[in-house]
Amino acid sequence: MQFSASLLLSALALSRAAPSTPEASADEIIALPGLSSPPAFSQYSGYVSVSDTRDLFYYHAEGPDPSLPLVLWLNGGPGCSSLGGGLSELGPFFAGPNGTLTENPHSWNTVANMVFLESPAGVGFSTSTDPDFYTTVGDEATAADTLEFVKGFLARFPEYAGNDFWITGESYGGHYVPGAAKAIVDSNARGDSDINLKGFLVGNAWTVAEEDNKGAAQYWWTHALNSDETFQGIMDNCDFTGIGPLKGSAEEDACDKFLDISEKEMGNINIYEIYADQCLSEVNKDAAFLLEKLGSAHVASRHVGSNPTPDYEPCIEDFLQTYMNLPSVQKAMNVRPGTEWTQCSSVVDYSYDDLLSSMLPTYEALVEAGLEMVVFSGDVDAIVPVTGTKNWLAKLGLDVVTPWAPWTDSEGQVGGYKVEYDGLTFLTVRDAGHMVPYCQPKRALDFFSAGLKGELGGL
Template sequence: MLSDFRMFWRAVALLVLLDVALSASIIEELPGFHGHLPFKLETGYIGVGDLDEVQLFYYFIASERSPKQDPLLLWLTGGPGCSAFSGLVYEIGPLSFNYANSSGNKPQFSLNPYSWTKVANIIFLDQPVGTGFSYAKNWKGYSVINDTLSASDTYIFLRKWLMAHPEFLANPLYITGDSYSGKIVPIVAKKISEGNEVGSEPMMNLKGYVLGNPGTDVNKDYNARVPFAQLKTLISDELYKSTERNCKGKYVDADPNNTLCIKDLLQVYGCLEKVNTAQILEPQCSTLSPKPKSTLKWDSSILIEDYEYFLSLPQPPPEPWCRNYNYLYSYIWANNKLVQKTLHVREGTIEKWIRCNKSLVYTEDVISVVDYHRYLIKKGYRALIYSGDQDMVIPYVGTQAWIKSMNLTIQYDWQPWFVDGQIAGYTRQYYEIPSSFTFTTVKGGGHTAPEYKPKECLAMISRWLAYFPL
């Protein structure tokens, strides 16, 4: 009798969780793409928070190979505040803008032959609230946003999404993302692991997580920019040695009374201020508004897109080409009323779509997630960490530093991996029973490596998901 009573209330609890704004819609055609989409696209909202006051928008794209058997990936774009559409159309999704055939206010799409949906089902989530098309029903929903709450909302979203899509409960699940999501992904993965242990419904088939150029530890990530600059000959050996000596290796929040350190950092800044930090080999663009930089504190939001300038352009200037001109079409497309109607975006819920919303009132309340990585490794989850080796926003130097701090056992030491007979990067695999932890560089990649090296990154994720060596 007691058992039946518990089962009844568990069923009630599941029904309550499933009472979500399931405005899920299958999209068969999109403005800018000719003909029917050759893949399954679903968009929708799921409510989280008190009385579902926060409505998180998502794009779900089924695997183009075998939706029933291929892994399910939850993808979180960084920022915080960068739309999932950015990850979808500029990084790992099946669509990309056809720049040659696009003009003015008529962006055109082409198929991305290197989409990760070739090997996986992917949920692209606009998170936290205020990102992309996600919104709150009242001002309170926007008033407190931080790492902890963002991860909690994402976890609740995933639980509800899987209950509404039970056909994917058995698929191997991976939490994935890049840049600032390097903080959120491990927290979400830990919540899933803990929920499974206490029997939370639904049980999730979590196998691991994937992170690209991830923000992980504020001090290690940002301090790494100076040694990275020296390794890439952006500053001289003499300036690096002097800065290291006078600042004692601390370049973030340097002591303002340490005049020798400040003097060195000013010289470092002078050498780096015109460098495109997202990809040091590419030009810096006039479509970016430099955020006031301080030699005492460097944060992850070094450059902010001037979207008003973007929208004032009739078309990208022909010369010199800058990668950021590519982003113009996302603003034009996503703010089009027909597009929003096609995607079933709720009218009046957002004032303007912004690729990366820097107006969020967001608090970074988690300084380091290294302990979350330790927890997940001990629990037996797989991890793939990749870094574009030309990225100075989150340099591979800092990523290697926090990985080294975990004192993992090296299984396969530093070695190249190949695509089409050419070196695509270098990798090292760690083995810590019962899990495996892989770090790899993507040669020539910048911040958000798949944007720069899509073919190599598809090969990377395909091999890793299949448990093959890179």
């Protein structure tokens, strides 16, 4: 006997457990606009208060089993929305043209219970009634609020309280993810929480300004994006500890000169995935904004028809911007009225000192704490490239347990390369850009699933 898809989905819907608290029930998404049929899992979104003045917005997509790990995803920026991850990278749906959604068969909620958090307050739908917060926020406050969010989320969804908990993210998530992990480890040690944190996975992670900036220049040169003369000019004239993400300061005229030449030599490429096309716009892009907002593809206005990478939609963030501002979508997702959603916040003025700070002391503390840590890197990202990541990993001075070797994806191809250190695993993802789960969805799901099970060594 063959069941129809509609009957099967109805049966699955009836079999779902009812929300465990009134707050969870109020956050349930009954019907998400743009879908041709209801999903076979429950979805929730809403606000969790993390202080008297700040409420953080989240989107939660259940996995196939409530006992599977609970996984928090944090996009970077600093100041960019994790709904970008939820609806244009690794979540259950991709935003499409004209307010549509398409299913992502490689969504991470096929193997875990996923939560996407808009953080800090001022990003996406997350809010603060104290406007001073937007100009003073940095890594410490962001980590503290993430800790409070996790505690509040587990109170709202107590069925996950004993589950393995993981933190994941990308780009400036290189600060957010280990920072949140350290806040949870310290809170657990004080007895203020009992969160079953197993570890984290973080990709193309902005971690040490000097090494990531230097690695970017090395990558541009070795991938034929810049000339020998320009590379040498950058290396000779830039103080990599004192500039923002690949962007000089007013005091560094010589550095700025060569960075400007570098940009002209590259042309209008997609710096987040150098072999995919740009989303072209009739209006000139602000290149400085692109480079400053790590992990944010700039919203543009016209689709590219000559894209040589068929599965890569360079204008997906256009679609997401439109979708998240539809009144029907905001109503369905329990958004407070009068909110305009943007991929990256224009009100959050994140701490520049924190952006330039090193996360190596945090990694060293987390190695001591015994967390499982996975750093991954798409190898065709040119904004926080693999070269910079290898630079700062060397600074940790960890012993190699299993040497550099290829890993195999579920289709039998070389998925990338990995090395296991004493306390941390590093792997590359072949032919993936800055947004690894979007560029290489199958490979990303392969290593993510293996990482949650402690089976990365078997890839």
